[in-house]
Amino acid sequence: MSETRENRLKRLQMRSMRRGIKEMDIILMRYAAARLDDMDDAALDAYELLLNENDQDLYQWVSGQQEAPADLQAQIADVRAVATGQ
Incomplete structure (x- = not known):
């Protein structure tokens, strides 16, 4: 049985805000929400x-x-843009 999109989004949101480093919790929580x-x-x-x-x-x-x-640069740039409000 495959995971529904709704469950996957919820799981990724939780993983985004339960990182271990508070700064990354905040950054990735905002990114996930956006x-x-x-x-x-x-x-x-x-x-x-x-x-x-x-x-x-x-x-x-x-x-x-x-x-x-190199393979993560575009994605990291997008995370940074959300984190800085750009």
């Missing part, structure tokens, strides 16, 4: 992979302290 509903399945798959990344790495990428890996 973007998840409009994502297609491929974008949700990519976001789910992003959620598997280490919080310390994610924070450094989103904050610009380190460059994100």
Whole structure:
């Protein structure tokens, strides 16, 4: 039995706000609220992979302290844009 879209969105929202580092909780909670509903399945798959990344790495990428890996740069830029209100 496959997961319904509604359940998947709820699960990803929870994973976005229960990270371990409060800063990433806030950043990804806002991102999820702003973007998840409009994502297609491929974008949700990519976001789910992003959620598997280490919080310390994610924070450094989103904050610009380190460059994100090439395959994540566009997604990290979108997270950063939401986080900074751009």
